[in-house]
Amino acid sequence: IHTNYEYIPFQSNYILQLHRDLLKYTEHSYGGKYKTTPNEIDAVLPNGEKIMLFKPLDPYETPEAIESICHSYQIALEEEFVDPLILIPCVILDFLCVHPFSDGNGRMSRLLTLLLLYKNDYVIGKYISIEKEIADTKESYYQALSLSDDRWRIAENDPKPFIKYMLGIILKCYREFEKRLTISEKSGAKSTAYDIVKNFALDTIGTFTKRDVMESCPSLGSSSVELALKKLVEDKTIKRIGKGRASKYVRFDAY
Numbered sequence: 286i287h288t289n290y291e292y293i294p295f296q297s298n299y300i301l302q303l304h305r306d307l308l309k310y311t312e313h314s315y316g317g318k319y320k321t322t323p324n325e326i327d328a329v330l331p332n333g334e335k336i337m338l339f340k341p342l343d344p345y346e347t348p349e350a351i352e353s354i355c356h357s358y359q360i361a362l363e364e365e366f367v368d369p370l371i372l373i374p375c376v377i378l379d380f381l382c383v384h385p386f387s388d389g390n391g392r393m394s395r396l397l398t399l400l401l402l403y404k405n406d407y408v409i410g411k412y413i414s415i416e417k418e419i420a421d422t423k424e425s426y427y428q429a430l431s432l433s434d435d436r437w438r439i440a441e442n443d444p445k446p447f448i449k450y451m452l453g454i455i456l457k458c459y460r461e462f463e464k465r466l467t468i469s470e471k472s473g474a475k476s477t478a479y480d481i482v483k484n485f486a487l488d489t490i491g492t493f494t495k496r497d498v499m500e501s502c503p504s505l506g507s508s509s510v511e512l513a514l515k516k517l518v519e520d521k522t523i524k525r526i527g528k529g530r531a532s533k534y535v536r537f538d539a540y
Contacts, residue, residue, distance in 0.1 A: 286303075286396060286399055286400050286403065287410075287411060290399075290400055290403035290404055291404070293400060295355055295358055295359070295397075295400065295401060295404070296355050297348070297351045297352050297355055300351065300355075300385075300393070300397070301317045301318070301319075302317060303393065303396060303397075304316055304317050304318075304386055304389060304393055305317025307389050307392060307393065307396070308388070308389060313387075313388060315386070315387050315388070316389075318386075319344065319347045319348055319351075319385050319386065320344050320347060320384070320385060320386055320387045321344050321387070322344065322387070323340075323341075323343055323344065324341060324384055324387060325337050325338075325339065325340050325341065325384075326338045326339040326340075326341060326381065326384060326430070326434070328427045328431075338427065338430065338431050338434070339382065339384075339430075339431070339434045339437075341382060341383055341384035342382075342383050342384070342438075346383075347383060347385045350379075350383045350385070351380075351383060351385055354376060354379045354380060354383070358372065358376050358401075369401075369405040369407075370405075370407070370452060370455070371448060373398065373401045373402060373405070373451070374444070374447055374448040374450075374451040374452070375444050375448065376397075376401065377394050377397060377398050377401075377447075377451070378430070378433055378434070378437075378444055378447045378448075380393075380394055380397060381394050381430060381434070382434050382437045395415065395416045395419060398415060398451070399415060399416075402415075402455070407455070409455065409458045409459055409462060410458070412462050412465075412503075413458040413459075413461050413462050415454060415455070415458055418454050418457055418458055419454055422450075422454070425450060426450060428446075429446040429447045429449070429450035430447060432446035432447070433445070433446045433447035433448075464501070465500075465501050465502070465503065477513075478505050478509035478510065478512065478513045479512075479513045479516055479517070481502050481504070481505060481513070482498055482502065482505070482510060482513035482514060482517065483513070483517060483522060485498055485501055485502055486498075486517060486522060486523050486534065486536060487522075487536065489536070491535065491539075492526065492533040492534065492535045493533065493534055493535075494532070494533055494534070495507075495510055495511065495514060495532065495534075498510050498514070514534060517534075518534075521537045522536070522537055523535065523536055523537055524536075524537050524539075524540060
């Protein structure tokens with residue numbers, strides 16, 4: 286999707302092929318095939334309890350429903366009666382309500398979100414992980430989905446909660462990208478890894494990890510970040526908290 290989105294149309298046969306490739310290296314034999322038994326959308330509560338959120342369409346209804354979603358999307362796009370940023374969450378909501386596969390529906394929905402955003406010139410997913418942002422707000426995701434799929438079967442549902450949630454995720458990704466660009470601009474094109482990491486550290490309130498640095502300074506490799514952090518600890522710009530993978534860092538002037 287990252288490299289060939291222009292050549293991947295939003296069609297049912299391509300959706301099946303993406304699902305096939307998604308499960309290619311698993312033990313599952315149903316990759317690239319619609320569900321053959323009924324399924325449901327569940328959520329796991331913080332206490333471990335599993336609850337059913339929604340009962341999707343039955344297997345015999347699924348192929349036609351996916352065809353209808355793809356066809357309706359193309360018509361809406363061509364007639365331009367709704368902005369793509371509003372249309373895409375509606376398409377993904379319908380896909381999730383159909384729940385066409387025995388496994389991988391959530392992952393497929395995020396891949397299709399990425400694909401449709403790319404095809405409409407919103408390529409933020411190349412730089413910031415949309416899937417990670419959704420994973421980090423899973424509780425809000427399930428809540429929005431639950432509010433928006435109510436009465437979906439009789440076409441009386443309200444998609445606004447899910448639309449607002451997805452727009453919030455996209456906006457958050459763009460803001461994170463802007464933040465990373467700002468760090469790069471402050472560092473300057475000829476800055477060393479030490480300078481770049483130092484700028485990040487001085488611009489950060491509270492603790493941060495090596496991973497945080499790497500995500501915010503994508504031009505740097507793991508070893509460069511590690512060496513820079515070590516030097517910053519030595520010159521007392523930052524203080525190290527903990528050891529090994531659990532290590533965190535904080536500005537020295539915070540103590």
